Amino acid sequence: MATGKETSPESYPTRYWHKVDDGRVQCDVCPRHCRLHEGQRGLCYVRGREGDEIVLYTYGRSSGFCIDPIEKKPLNHFLPGSAVLSFGTAGCNLACKFCQNWDMSKSREMDTLADAAMPDRLAQTAVEMGCRSIAFTYNDPVIFMEYAIDVARACREVGVKTVAVSAGYMDDAPRREFFSYMDAANIDLKAFTESFYHKICGGHLQNVLDTLKYIVHHTDVWLELTTLLIPGENDSDRELDEMTRWVVEQLGPNVPMHFTAFHPDWKMQDIPPTPSETLTRARQIALSNGVNYAYTGNVHDKTGGSTFCPSCHEVLIERDWYELGYWGLDTGGCCRACQAVIAGVFEAQPGGWGSKRVPIRLLQ
Numbered sequence: 001m002a003t004g005k006e007t008s009p010e011s012y013p014t015r016y017w018h019k020v021d022d023g024r025v026q027c028d029v030c031p032r033h034c035r036l037h038e039g040q041r042g043l044c045y046v047r048g049r050e051g052d053e054i055v056l057y058t059y060g061r062s063s064g065f066c067i068d069p070i071e072k073k074p075l076n077h078f079l080p081g082s083a084v085l086s087f088g089t090a091g092c093n094l095a096c097k098f099c100q101n102w103d104m105s106k107s108r109e110m111d112t113l114a115d116a117a118m119p120d121r122l123a124q125t126a127v128e129m130g131c132r133s134i135a136f137t138y139n140d141p142v143i144f145m146e147y148a149i150d151v152a153r154a155c156r157e158v159g160v161k162t163v164a165v166s167a168g169y170m171d172d173a174p175r176r177e178f179f180s181y182m183d184a185a186n187i188d189l190k191a192f193t194e195s196f197y198h199k200i201c202g203g204h205l206q207n208v209l210d211t212l213k214y215i216v217h218h219t220d221v222w223l224e225l226t227t228l229l230i231p232g233e234n235d236s237d238r239e240l241d242e243m244t245r246w247v248v249e250q251l252g253p254n255v256p257m258h259f260t261a262f263h264p265d266w267k268m269q270d271i272p273p274t275p276s277e278t279l280t281r282a283r284q285i286a287l288s289n290g291v292n293y294a295y296t297g298n299v300h301d302k303t304g305g306s307t308f309c310p311s312c313h314e315v316l317i318e319r320d321w322y323e324l325g326y327w328g329l330d331t332g333g334c335c336r337a338c339q340a341v342i343a344g345v346f347e348a349q350p351g352g353w354g355s356k357r358v359p360i361r362l363l364q
């Protein structure tokens, strides 16, 4: 917790908090349960106490906008080939030492948030730019959930989908509300040991597993998982075996898993980048444990990046980085070779956005 001393930005009222006996106010959005005195901020730094309530300081404010391929989130089974309008704010409720977006997630400078963007304007921009979805990404939308939900509401009115890229570290009630507005999610399953979550991220594994089970069993949200493999920390055969078995047993075989490469960053500069063989090994362990769709990421690997039919093993969607090649799905989302139903959200044709990444500014 910290005492906010910079010029006070606009504050937006929030709902998930309660007063505790000692006079502090507890935020109930995530398991950190920050208990705040007047003027203090939570660990995420974007929620803080004003008077007797918790407010959000980043409503309607963004660290920038970019149009990306949906495969970059990564989502390989959700409107493949389509463009997604991506944005984030500042702050985070975990403290991962390997953070690959630390300039935004660890930002305490509200001037990082250069671009103002109210929900209707954002939804309209997605339509104008031909984006099929908006992604809350770069930092975790859990901590700015009121803003993300209002953007999702505005998107629904104009037929734009919403995607949450999150660590899934949140409490039950906000979890239920938040995911009732999302269409797809990529959740980080950062490791499969409590010690990793505790020592390296400052969080707990079980809460993330609860989020994954909630999404699969209680919502229609399309879910994919990402694990950033860090040499020596979360990449042992044993851990990958336990993780992928759990995914198949608890979530089913059709939740795609992405194993992505770490590069030295933030407080983990002394660990080498992940060798591509590690990603391939993780993918093989997942496939052999029954995961139907397993991918490598952040490396050039056409096989590891492409989708194969779990039934006849023919290539279904060929990918080279974020560029799509061969398309082996019929108009109903089935394998053209064997007619097996392929899990995901597909349209009759793939999108044609390609691998472009286009930063944009919003006109107010």
Ligand code: SF4
Pocket: 027, 028, 029, 030, 031, 032, 033, 034, 041, 042, 043, 044, 045, 047, 048, 092, 093, 142, 143
């Ligand atoms: S969302 Fe932020 S303020 Fe609320 S409990 Fe989590 S870290 Fe603390």
